[in-house]
Amino acid sequence: METVTAFFVPVIIGGILLFGAVRGVNVFDEFIAGAKEGLSSAVKILPALVGLMTAVGMFKASGALDVLTHALSPLSNTLGVPGELMPLALLRPISGSGALVIFENLLTAYGPDSAIGRIAGVMQGSTETTFYAVAVYYGSVNIKRTRYTIFCALIADLVGIFMSSLTVRLLF
Amino acid sequence: MKWIFCGMVVLSVLFGALNGRMPQVSNAAISSCAGAVELVLSLTGAMCLWSGVMNVADKAGITRGLAKLFSPVLRVLFKGLPKDAPALKAISMNITANLLGLGNAATPLGIRAMQQLxxxxxxxDTASRHMITFVVLNTASLQLIPTTIATLRLKHGSAAPLDILPAILITSAVSLCCGLLAVKICERLFPGDGTRPDKGGRLWKR
Incomplete structure (x- = not known):
């Protein structure tokens, strides 16, 4: 498995650049143009991250996070998800930057190769900022009645939370 | 979001006072902002690299090719839309951009798709069933290479940062299928919303 995933990134980068060059794309210029966009989105998330990092940091230091985790333990037990991951699961559909901050905190606390670190990674990678997508897309065409959208999107998120711990348990 | 943000800070102050952990809370308040800068710095390189590479992929026509590949699947999901509807094209471009992790490109394409729908x-002002299907598709994570996650895992000393990729892909696929299944079931259960009939996304004449 490890050797397969080790091939993955280099082959993709090399393959795309080669394919682009063969198709007559000005590979380096287009790379720079794209990278510039990456830089501006990195800068764009910084203010939100400063605010949320401070809020999460204070929340954790005050002991409130432990209380929240404990309060949610019945729910996490039903889903078969370690309780430490519930704050991430709760924040993920609401705020992408907030989830990123909690994810980073979990990696610091438990390490990326622990069960909790792995489940956090899968959870982070397999779910999206549901409410943001709903707000942006419906907002863009003035939809006021979203009918069963939120219900279905949250079902997908719930399944994602449940499956992330299941797949890590089965595959590792 | 503003309530979560305020709530977290206010609760921290309360809990800190009650638990006698005010010094720690104070330290966290002072030092956390530097952590945010550090987090962004550690991600900026990866974000630039992958945006750059994926921009080359886009310009080389990979996006268009993938979009063509999906159109049969999309035609089933968005049954009732004409075969060459501009909405279908925008939807498939949005989905490919998401797959490649081109977040900046995916949102405008998605908005264009919504406008067509x-x-x-x-x-x-009531969402049609096609809009609902499309938005639920976009609330699931479709990204093929989780670059941010891999970067952060590597930074924290993971031996093989991408070893969770199969788990991510399986989880995403199952969660997406469940979401779409829920949409299909709801479509049957609530064909209209009571006041306005849903004519399968076609122009509804008042």
Missing amino acids: SKENGGS
Whole structure:
């Protein structure tokens, strides 16, 4: 498995650049143009991250996070998800930057190769900022009645939370 | 979001006072902002690299090719839309951009798709079933290479940062299928919303 995933990134980068060059794309210029966009989105998330990092940091230091985790333990037990991951699961559909901050905190606390670190990674990678997508897309065409959208999107998120711990348990 | 943000800070102050952990809370308040800068710095390189590479992929026509590959699947999901509807093209471009992790490109394409779907729906302020399917598709994570996650895992000393990729792909696929299944079931259960009939996304004449 490890050797397969080790091939993955280099082959993709090399393959795309080669394919682009063969198709007559000005590979380096287009790379720079794209990278510039990456830089501006990195800068764009910084203010939100400063605010949320401070809020999460204070929340954790005050002991409130432990209380929240404990309060949610019945729910996490039903889903078969370690309780430490519930704050991430709760924040993920609401705020992408907030989830990123909690994810980073979990990696610091438990390490990326622990069960909790792995489940956090899968959870982070397999779910999206549901409410943001709903707000942006419906907002863009003035939809006021979203009918069963939120219900279905949250079902997908719930399944994602449940499956992330299941797949890590089965595959590792 | 503003309530979560305020709530977290206010609760921290309360809990800190009650638990006698005010010094720690104070330290966290002072030092956390530097952590945010550090987090962004550690991600900036990866974000630039992958945006750059994926921009080359886009310009080389990979996006268009993938979009063509999906159109049969999309035609089933968005049954009732004409075969060459501009909405279908925008939807498939949005999905490929998401797959490649081109977040900056995916959102405008998605908005264009929504505008086309809204036209099909007669500009109503009630979501049509096609819009719902599309938004649920976009609330699931479709990204093929989780670059941010891999970068952060590597930074924290993971031996093989991408070893969770199969788990991510399986989880995403199952969660997406469940979401779409829920949409299909709801479509059957609530064909209209009571006041305005849903004519399968086609123009509804008042």
